[in-house]
Amino acid sequence: TRGLDCMRPSYCRWALGAVVYEMLHPGTPAFPAESPSELFTRIRNGRHSPFAPSVDPRAARLVDALLDVRPLERLTASDALAHPWLAAFSVATSGLVEQRVPPKPQVQQSMQQSLL
Numbered sequence: 001t002r003g004l005d006c007m008r009p010s011y012c013r014w015a016l017g018a019v020v021y022e023m024l025h026p027g028t029p030a031f032p033a034e035s036p037s038e039l040f041t042r043i044r045n046g047r048h049s050p051f052a053p054s055v056d057p058r059a060a061r062l063v064d065a066l067l068d069v070r071p072l073e074r075l076t077a078s079d080a081l082a083h084p085w086l087a088a089f090s091v092a093t094s095g096l097v098e099q100r101v102p103p104k105p106q107v108q109q110s111m112q113q114s115l116l
Contacts, residue, residue: 017074028049
C-alpha cells in the first residue's frame with residue numbers, strides 16, 4: 001500500500017506546484033540537486049530554486065502554496081482554481097469550469113490580502 005500513498009490528492013497538488021514552477025522557469029528544475037539524497041532533502045525542506053524576477057508575484061505565491069511541505073496546509077484544487085493568478089485567465093471564468101467551489105475562509109482572506 002505504500003505505493004498508493006503517492007496518489008493522495010495533496011501529493012498531486014504538490015506535483016502540480018513543481019510542474020507550474022518548471023513551466024515558469026523553462027529548463028530549470030524546481031529542486032536542483034547533485035544526488036538523490038540532496039534532492040529528497042531539498043524537497044522535504046521545501047527549498048525550491050528562487051523565482052526569477054520576471055515571475056508574477058501572484059504566480060510565485062500560488063506555487064509556494066502548492067509546494068507547502070505540510071500536506072494539510074496545501075491549497076485544495078478549488079482554492080488553486082480560485083487563486084488570483086489563475087482566476088486572471090479566461091479559462092477559469094469562460095464556462096470550462098462549470099462549478100467553482102468557494103475557497104476555505106482562511107485562504108480567501110489570504111488571497112484578498114495578497115492583492116493589496
